[in-house]
Amino acid sequence: MIWAIAVGLLGLLALSIPVGIVLFLLGFGVDTFFSPFPLIRGLGNLVWSTSNNATLIAIPFFVLLGEILVRSGIATRTYAALDRWVSWMPGGLVHANVATATMFSATSGSSVATAATVATVAMPQAEKLGYDPRLFSGAIAAGGTLGIMIPPSINLIVYGFLTQTSIPQLFLAGLVPGIALALGFMAITVVICMIRPNLGGTRRTFPFSEMLRALVQLIPIVLLFTIIIGTIYKGWATPTEAAAVGVAGAVVIAAMFGGVSIRMFAESILGTVKITSMIMLVVIGASFLNFTLASAGMGRELQALLDGLGLSPMGLIFVVVLIYIVLGFFIETLSLMVVTIPIIVPLVVAQGFDPIWFGILMIVLIEMALITPPVGLNLYVVQGARKGGRMSEVMVGAIPYVVAMLIMVGLLIAFPSIALYLPSVLSEG
Amino acid sequence: EELSVVGSWSGLPLHIQYEAPFWGEKLPAASGGDITVALTTHNQMNLGVGDVFRLLGDGVYDVAMTVADYAVADAPELEGLDVPLVAVTADEARAMVDAARPMVTEIYHDRFNSHVLAIAPYPPQVVFCNAEVNELADLEGLKVRASGRMTAKFLEALGAEGVNVAFSEVPGALQKGVVDCAVTGAGSGYSAGWWEVSTHLMPIPLGGWDSVVTAMNLDKWNSLDADTQALIQEQVTAEFEDPAWDSAQDALVNDIACLTGNGDCPAGEARNMTLVEVSDADFAKARDVLVSEVLPEWAERAGGDWAERWNASVGEVVGVKIGG
Amino acid sequence: MEDGLLRTLRRLNHGIALLTGVLLMGCAAFVLADIVLRQLGSSFGGTDEISGYVMAIATSWGMAFTLLELGHVRIDILRGRVNALGRALFDLFAMAALTVTVTLIAWKCWPVVARSLANDSKANTPLETPLALVQVPWFAGWVWFAVMAWLTLIAATLMIVRGRFQAAEDAIGCFGEEEMVK
Ligand code: NA
Ligand code: NA
Numbered sequence: 041m042i043w044a045i046a047v048g049l050l051g052l053l054a055l056s057i058p059v060g061i062v063l064f065l066l067g068f069g070v071d072t073f074f075s076p077f078p079l080i081r082g083l084g085n086l087v088w089s090t091s092n093n094a095t096l097i098a099i100p101f102f103v104l105l106g107e108i109l110v111r112s113g114i115a116t117r118t119y120a121a122l123d124r125w126v127s128w129m130p131g132g133l134v135h136a137n138v139a140t141a142t143m144f145s146a147t148s149g150s151s152v153a154t155a156a157t158v159a160t161v162a163m164p165q166a167e168k169l170g171y172d173p174r175l176f177s178g179a180i181a182a183g184g185t186l187g188i189m190i191p192p193s194i195n196l197i198v199y200g201f202l203t204q205t206s207i208p209q210l211f212l213a214g215l216v217p218g219i220a221l222a223l224g225f226m227a228i229t230v231v232i233c234m235i236r237p238n239l240g241g242t243r244r245t246f247p248f249s250e251m252l253r254a255l256v257q258l259i260p261i262v263l264l265f266t267i268i269i270g271t272i273y274k275g276w277a278t279p280t281e282a283a284a285v286g287v288a289g290a291v292v293i294a295a296m297f298g299g300v301s302i303r304m305f306a307e308s309i310l311g312t313v314k315i316t317s318m319i320m321l322v323v324i325g326a327s328f329l330n331f332t333l334a335s336a337g338m339g340r341e342l343q344a345l346l347d348g349l350g351l352s353p354m355g356l357i358f359v360v361v362l363i364y365i366v367l368g369f370f371i372e373t374l375s376l377m378v379v380t381i382p383i384i385v386p387l388v389v390a391q392g393f394d395p396i397w398f399g400i401l402m403i404v405l406i407e408m409a410l411i412t413p414p415v416g417l418n419l420y421v422v423q424g425a426r427k428g429g430r431m432s433e434v435m436v437g438a439i440p441y442v443v444a445m446l447i448m449v450g451l452l453i454a455f456p457s458i459a460l461y462l463p464s465v466l467s468e469g
Numbered sequence: 470e471e472l473s474v475v476g477s478w479s480g481l482p483l484h485i486q487y488e489a490p491f492w493g494e495k496l497p498a499a500s501g502g503d504i505t506v507a508l509t510t511h512n513q514m515n516l517g518v519g520d521v522f523r524l525l526g527d528g529v530y531d532v533a534m535t536v537a538d539y540a541v542a543d544a545p546e547l548e549g550l551d552v553p554l555v556a557v558t559a560d561e562a563r564a565m566v567d568a569a570r571p572m573v574t575e576i577y578h579d580r581f582n583s584h585v586l587a588i589a590p591y592p593p594q595v596v597f598c599n600a601e602v603n604e605l606a607d608l609e610g611l612k613v614r615a616s617g618r619m620t621a622k623f624l625e626a627l628g629a630e631g632v633n634v635a636f637s638e639v640p641g642a643l644q645k646g647v648v649d650c651a652v653t654g655a656g657s658g659y660s661a662g663w664w665e666v667s668t669h670l671m672p673i674p675l676g677g678w679d680s681v682v683t684a685m686n687l688d689k690w691n692s693l694d695a696d697t698q699a700l701i702q703e704q705v706t707a708e709f710e711d712p713a714w715d716s717a718q719d720a721l722v723n724d725i726a727c728l729t730g731n732g733d734c735p736a737g738e739a740r741n742m743t744l745v746e747v748s749d750a751d752f753a754k755a756r757d758v759l760v761s762e763v764l765p766e767w768a769e770r771a772g773g774d775w776a777e778r779w780n781a782s783v784g785e786v787v788g789v790k791i792g793g
Numbered sequence: 794m795e796d797g798l799l800r801t802l803r804r805l806n807h808g809i810a811l812l813t814g815v816l817l818m819g820c821a822a823f824v825l826a827d828i829v830l831r832q833l834g835s836s837f838g839g840t841d842e843i844s845g846y847v848m849a850i851a852t853s854w855g856m857a858f859t860l861l862e863l864g865h866v867r868i869d870i871l872r873g874r875v876n877a878l879g880r881a882l883f884d885l886f887a888m889a890a891l892t893v894t895v896t897l898i899a900w901k902c903w904p905v906v907a908r909s910l911a912n913d914s915k916a917n918t919p920l921e922t923p924l925a926l927v928q929v930p931w932f933a934g935w936v937w938f939a940v941m942a943w944l945t946l947i948a949a950t951l952m953i954v955r956g957r958f959q960a961a962e963d964a965i966g967c968f969g970e971e972e973m974v975k
Binding site: 519523527538539541542543544545580617618621622625630631632633770 | 839914924
Binding site: 313 | 810851855862864871884897931
């Protein structure tokens, strides 16, 4: 059954059927060929229960927040300010891409939204200043993935929701690995540009007074981050509710520091509805597929497969990492999570691993999936913001950052406290 | 005969100790191999808890079990199976459930197209507070996390404020003061570490006993021959329902010992929550609220002659009468 | 004729998407108000329940807008390597698969509403929301999506039959004009 699903998935995706619809079709296939029960009778209930969900409303809220920041001009000015601070390093403006992505990650729960935000404001600079298009766009695609590691994070909310793990704890756990990854991205950029200086374009230095003045432009984004995270850790709101606080914060901040208009709100709303429905079709399809797979005994089959390998706990983790890397080439990330979590997480937890630690490990692997071809949503987002140029350039440019993520995976396995130290310290009464 | 069985929460003792061994081993063995079982649980299928019995009635699987209270959206009369505070010991709870069984059977027949095989207990739903609480009246004005409609209504009638928080968020919510108290099973609260973030434990079933109903799709049930039906019913009662009830009282005593340190804790290290003794007068007052406000409201929600039927069965056993 | 049809569909769903977004913003405001009220020692109660209903309804009604904006994500591996006719066939096949699937979903959503109506089901919460009250608009959104999908499929088929591949690609292709600026 597992192989039939894999082949079916790749085949249907290759036919360019919408990803959400592919998942429904696979579910129908599992029902028809692998289940003696009329699972399709559960379809309506599954669609209702999956979408009638107060946790998932964080998705439209975060997308809306990002839309408002871009359309009010705050995103552009944040980028310019960070350019003043980090472009002196070998690699120049490439660092500003990573730094801006890191900043926006702290207010956005979505990697796609983060990458799109940065790409929109950064891409015009690349041509103007003569950067190598590969590294420049690869850094945006990779930096954008931090959106789901640095809190807040839709994917961590979904993980917490599916595994009944504390979402604030997951948010705390993602902070250090997220910042470490950002620094890792910058380090690898420096190394590459020291070896091949022509890739990095010009290093840019600015007078210190200008750097100081630029700091003012970072106030809105820092303020917004403080509002969102503050309400969660003050106990005023749950993580989901904090997304609503973020929307309100973005509106106020846009009014104070940027420009607001009816037209801007209308465009933000339309963008939000479009992206939310796209994500939800995938989530609902994945939920139905997951239901058919569980009914048809996928869990037992995968369990038997993994049991048959006779793995040690560490062996299990390595196999699981491998599974995610391979699946990550092909599968859209939110569906990858929703489909695999109910099967993989119980196995991992049964071996004595911490579910919060594994959530963070999974997020790194999911981030990797966002920038590995053929199915890498962030690659497409960045390519879409470019004026011309080949798709393969973005893919090649992302490779160094995949290496950085692989190193991060190794570090997390070797030193789980990278993720677990912060939650363990801060959750003590 | 292959049965597709959907169990209750896979992480809780009822499933691990009773459901999984019964459906996985005992029943197939007792049938001499005639019955085979494919077992999963509703949380492994990621089903909405309110969908479990709806889908059972639709024939998506053959057997399902989960908390009856999850299904009251479709059957408000079912709330009468599990009334808070009227049954304090496991024996009383079992008597209550047995008295309600004919009504439950009828409800499942009519509303969910299914046949009730067993009603087993989760541990009673007790109160964890991160606030100084010495009697029930102290709940007034506190923010309390409850699950289920009747418990929430009861807390409101006691003057508390109901707050909705997911189970996994409760520890954080208690610690940060988003809620002052939370209601859950004593054992779940112990294993989920609620004792770390709360100080006072009120060991009374303010949330009832959370009865778990096991039922089979009616068409499937009717398609079985009389011998198979008899075998399944006998086995379920003797090998699943009875043992689950027999251990319920001990489990409650142990769980409370684990949380408060008064007595032995077989599950691990005992903790030191303050045990709040509820006085008889206090208890009587709460039951007054129940009888004068909460149950009449339920009678109205349920409609029909459910109140009279409840009075004549469950009410007789627990000594409570709705409407005088 | 097919251009007029598509223009009408786009205009209709543009309006619906605006309403859907206003509903979402209203929900955000409601949640915010509840957070503030809680600090003052009070609460509406049931914000999470209402957020869930808003999510279900907003999701189903936003689907058709996303379809017409070419926003439902597709993989462009093989399709990107063929000529205009090939692309048109890929798009038509994908559109047909979507239309049939969505029709089936809408069809299977009806029993959920029917059961809530038959049982007069009320949410298992203190609000006791009648489920049909929120499930009927949710169901209507899926029916709307299915109807929009059929009309779009018909319009695109007409375009391809008449050899208007570029117009068909604009209608049911992989990427919208301002795709990816999000
Ligand atoms: Na984030
Ligand atoms: Na990928």
